[in-house]
Amino acid sequence: MSIGGTAEDVNGLHEGVADLSIETAWSARRVRQTFIDYFTNKREHVFWPSSPVVPHDDPTLLFANAGMNQYKPLFLGIVDPKLPLSKLTRAVNSQKCIRAGGKHNDLEDVGKDTYHHTFFEMLGNWSFGSYFKEEAIAWAWDCLVNEFGLDPSRLYATYFGGNEKQGLTADEEARNIWLRYLPPNRVLPFDCKDNFWEMGETGPCGPCTEIHYDRLPAREVPELVNMDSPDLIEIWNVVFIQYNREEGGALRELPSKHVDTGMGFERLTSILQDKPSNYDTDIFMPLFDAIQELTGAPPYAGKLGKADPESRDMAYRVVADHIRTLTFAIADGAVPSNDGRGYVLRRILRRAVRYGAKVLGAAPGFFSKLVHVVVNQMKDIFPELEEKEKRVVEVLADEERAFNRTLDQGEKHFKKVADELLLAASQRGGDKGEKVAFPAKEAHYLYSTMGFPVDLTELMAEEKGLTVDRAGFETLLAEDKRQSAMAAAAKKEMGGKEIVLEAEQTAWLQSRGVEITDSSLKYVWHHEPSARVMALYKGKAVGFVEEVTAEDGVVAVILNTTSFYAEQGGQIHDTGVITNLDGTDTLRVDSVQSYGGYVLHIGPLESGALRVGDTATCMVDYERRARIAPNHTMTHVLNYALRRVLLKGVSDGSGLCDQKGSAVDDEKLRFDFAWNKALTKEELAEVETIVRERISQELPVHSYIAPLEKALHINSLRQVFGERYPDPVRVLSVGHEVPPMLEDPTNPAWQDTSVEFCGGTHLSNTREAERFALIEETGIAKGIRRITAVTKDMARAAEELAEEFAGLLALAEVKPEEELEGEVKMLNTRLGPLTISAVEKERFRTALDALLTRVKKFKKEKVARSRDIALSRVTEIATEAAASGRSVVIERLDFGTDGKIAKEALDKASQIHPSGCFLLISADEDSGKFGVYSTAPKLGSPLDPIAWVAAAVEGAGGGRSGGKSPRGQGVGEGLEKIGSAVTAAKAFAGV
Incomplete structure (x- = not known):
């Protein structure tokens, strides 16, 4: 299989995204292909594509390393000999890995630094009884040093140092092999945590050796290995599969020994492209450009922590990482849902959408539009992405739409509560280091009503300097589950079986002359009839008893007559209480079920005792009915x-x-x-x-x-x-x-x-x-x-909400077009979750669409006017410069940051004055940004147009610049800095 491709192939994957200049020949595609070619061509490995990402044996993990699972039958010697897999002795692939739950949960770190991901690729070579430590280590060294050209003086190796408790000795064999390539101070032993690899509680496992690379040259820092340093990073893990972990923890040696390796594709690419992080490579830059294009946010600048006060670059990293994760997971059959791994996916999506909307200013629906960028980047090696692209987009669009309905309301509610808490704390004058807790009931409200995962609330709280009462939230959540499952729980006995009557129980009742329940009074309202207790039942494990007390928990009472409605025909059952005549004995009726004519009133006895033959009173909750x-x-x-x-x-x-x-x-x-x-x-x-x-x-x-x-x-x-x-x-x-x-x-x-x-x-x-x-x-x-x-x-509440929204819509309709777009966005977000008539909601949507059409028309006309003015003015400027022989022209023309207008204007200038160098600076009042655009003659130009733009942008405090000769383009922040940009441009041009 050939993947092929160059740096140029990777650029411009998303239509309209500016070209990126990769400063090295090592494009991401070439890195992956080189690894695969090395093992297929030189080492006689078969390219065996990665299987779908699948649930890990460990249920706390979201998905497993896909490659390991498909080869597990080979490691254990249980593969069907009729399958092609059984003939495999050596393989190479790129494995899809998703890690966002359990002990390997990277989700909360994504975005905060530049090296965590929830989705990543692992380049792997595999041996199934064919070769072992000697070859695996030798080829890893050769591949890294001779094929990829890494500096040997920056490499460190680790090996398993043994574990007495498990009877495992140190892997001296691996250590001795490494000493042929590295000095002793760079071959280091570590314990099971770092150098004994296991796929779960049970299954194939063994010692491993890791290869670490120091991004910084000319130093010896073995003490930083495995210390989470962003500069000294693990890049390759070579696992020697020689054991099987069985139930109970025992290790059994496998009859054949295997090799399972995993090299961090993103990390290796960043090293080869000489970038400080994975996010600065051509793996992520096309996504960043697409995000910038969709949101209109300032370009990605790679800032962290305090240097990124608005969390803008963090948001770029979150959105880019999460769209990759979700694209692969959904393409492989997973879907966001309310529980299990599906809920993890839903959390990932909502985290990304929230960052996109609230930090980058993305319009609703932006997230699913990024799928095409991921597919274009990865379809050569993972063709299933292209096949499932439509499905992925549909699922993400639906999920994003659902969340956007409540995002704005939830944010507003959170802000209101948080601001009140912070104000109260400041008025108290407490300890400055004191962390104010966001109340559990408010976190629960956001979760149950607005659909906010609690970790999203925690993230918002962290941004405000708050904590969340997580313990209180979990208590409320547990109570929620108890309430929602009350009817079902009420049917169950202590042994976990439902309190139901079957043939054995109804026969027992009939044999004792218990008549079926007369339930005709269920149609009579506001009536509290007297009844006689005919039987008391505690489920099949215990059966019928003569007396029940509060200690018995949930029980069932059969009466000779009842006014309670038993669940049937799609209608929920009545609730209420059953008491004795003086009210001292009370059964809370949580569920009412009917079996063979016998009506079971199910619930706990809250006080006193009930006995067969007692006279009781039925008290239905008629307000609920x-x-x-x-x-x-x-x-x-x-x-x-x-x-x-x-x-x-x-x-x-x-x-x-x-x-x-x-x-x-x-x-x-x-x-x-x-x-x-x-x-x-x-x-x-x-x-x-x-x-x-x-x-x-x-x-x-x-x-x-x-x-x-x-x-x-x-x-x-x-x-x-x-x-x-x-x-x-x-x-x-x-x-x-x-x-x-x-x-x-x-x-x-x-x-x-x-x-x-x-x-x-x-x-x-x-x-x-x-x-x-x-x-x-x-x-x-x-x-x-x-x-x-x-x-x-x-x-009635739905009507009131509709009336309120209609009032807001009426106010919006009289706003000027300049203010209307944001208002329509807000109203659309607010409309989604409203519990109002679907007819009214559709009417409101139609009205909002009409307002949006008005905005688009206004903006289109505004752009057309700006274009005409710009072209007219640039014609004058270029004509005057050509007539006077002036070769360098720097001019401000305010047509916004529309690249198409800029290109047309520069084309017009070059047509009139072919030997002229032009730099145009254009303000965009709406965004507060300004564009810088330049052109120069292709031959004999005294100025580099790309460097010229960069100088102007840097002179104004920095921004994004680039281009493709003979044109440069850039974007700066703050209209007040335009003067500085002009000064810097003149200085660069020497005018």
């Missing part, structure tokens, strides 16, 4: 409205619009239905309007128990396909009484009625729902759509 019922009734009305809008009220037998599921609780309603495309905004508006009309019409809600066969003939009836219904069945109708429908089932009048079979608890009149807001319509599977909606107070 009053929030559930309108959501359930409006689910029925929504079902009707969808059929009326999408099918014009008539089913065609295709199954379209059939109900596919529903969920109703005290906060919202959710309805899933068969439909093969997203609803249009017009369809959504019509559906929402119909439901609201039914509420305003104050329609009575009727229920009636009817013979199943008779009820099935009602022509407007909607039922769930495949569902089995009881006979007789409960019919629920919104608007019309049921008996007339049973008498005249084919009457067309019923078509305008919501009629369904349902055993849930409902309103008595639609007016009780008060309001309705259709919050979201989305696809959940192929051909299945989901609508989420709210009623009552939640819908």
Whole structure:
């Protein structure tokens, strides 16, 4: 396989990015190819491409070194002999590695220094019983010194110094081999932590030897080896796989000995390009240029710590590193999610997006646009990136869009709380070194409501000089999990099994004459009936008992009658309490389930004791039920409205619009239905309007128990396909009484009625729902759509939020175009997470798009005016200079920092005055930056245009400059420094 390529190939990968001049012939592509060629051509290795990054055996790690995992069967001698892998004796590759979790977590360090990464490549050569220490060390030395030309006097080697506890002796063999190449003071022993390599708790392992390189010449500093010095760095690890770590920690010697090496590709490239860090190489510079182009931020300057007070260069490093990580991970099948490794990816993405937006000023959607740069850089060696590019962009765009909805609000909330804390601390006049803690409840709010990972909050706190009450946050998070899992947990016994009734338990109840529970009172509101305790159950491990106390934990109570609604039909169960007559014995009912007619009231006994035969009182939380019922009734009305809008009220037998599921609780309603495309905004508006009309019409809600066969003939009836219904069945109708429908089932009048079979608890009149807001319509599977909606107070809150946003939008619409772009960006960010009607949200988006179109038109016209003025003025200048014989012209023309206008102006100047040297300085009032552009004759020019621009930029305090002869270009910071730039340009030109 040939990768090929030169430094020139790497440059300009992103359209519109300025060329970079790599100061050495060692482009990144050439470094990788040279390593692969060295082993394939000289050492008879087979190029064996890296497998996908995969989960490590250690679950605390995000992903493993991909190369090691694919060769593990070879090391252990268990590979299928029919597979091509079994014939492999030597291999070479570049391995994809992601490290962002567990003991090898580099995530929090990325950006703060110039050598940590979450994604990196490892160049590796492998032996599977073919060669061992002698060849591996000799070839490593030859490759580094003779192939790559590294200075031998800067190299150090380490070897394993042994471990008595594990019965491992020092690797004197490796040491003696190294002494042929290096003096003794540069061959150093280290312990298991540094020089015994293991892939996890179990698996192939062995001693290793590391090669370290000193970036600084002419010194002997063995004491800095393995001390995390940025100048004396490890570049190659040669592992001698000779053991297998088994369960329990025992080491078993392998029958064959192998070699697994890993050389840091990014580190080697920085050394060969004579750059101070990996980030200064052509691996990252194209990404930095693309980031600069997308954000309009000042160019990357490589600053660290206090020298980077705005964290701008740190943000460049974070964004560049994280886009590489996410591109590779998603291309290999991983996706951001809410748990496990997916959550680590989501944290990485949100960290990058936040830095891009808040530090670099990136517009929403910028991050996914960087994928193409990564793909173009890496597709030659990793072709899967190009194949999966579209998928990667889609996933990142969706994730970025979701986070951007809450980023601005979350930042504002954090700032408000942080500023109040800091003000209070300053008023107290406490110790200056005191760290003020950001409250746990606020960190939890940002996490649960705004989607901020806690480490992002910690990062923001660090920037403000605060800490975060992490212990308190974890406590709140644990309580969250307890609450969200309460119903499920309530069903479980101490042994971890659900508290359920099966054939054995129902037979036991029947054998003792326990009748099934009479649950008819669940339809009666605000009633506290007396009941008798018929059975007490502690799960299958214990079974039925005669008495339960508070020490028993979660138990189940079966009553002869109940007013509690048991979970079924998509409606959540009731909650409440069961007490004895005098209220001294109280069971908190967290879940209500029904099995074979027996209703289980599940929860902990909070006080006293309950015994079989006791008289108890059912006390349902009717306030909570009053929030559930309108959501359930409006689910029925929504079902009707969808059929009326999408099918014009008539089913065609295709199954379209059939109900596919529903969920109703005290906060919202959710309805899933068969439909093969997203609803249009017009369809959504019509559906929402119909439901609201039914509420305003104050329609009575009727229920009636009817013979199943008779009820099935009602022509407007909607039922769930495949569902089995009881006979007789409960019919629920919104608007019309049921008996007339049973008498005249084919009457067309019923078509305008919501009629369904349902055993849930409902309103008595639609007016009780008060309001309705259709919050979201989305696809959940192929051909299945989901609508989420709210009623009552939640819908009222949605209306108030919409009214508030409408007011902000009205204010924005009268702003001048110069201020409008930032306002639109802010409103777009704010609109995303708002829980308002989807119809209103779409209307607001359309209005914001119109404002954005207005801004674009204004900016386009402004650029056109600037161009015309610039070309007119440069024509005058060049004509006058040509007539007077002036060869050097330095002029200020304020057309912003538009490179296209600059090129056109310089072309015009050269056309009029071919022998002239021109330098134009142009202010950009919006950004506070100024551009410097130059041109000179290709032959016989007295000035180097690139150096000329550099002198002007440096004279103004520094900035970015470059170009390609005969033109130079640069950008400076601060319009007040333009005079200094002019002075420096004149001095350089000698005018």
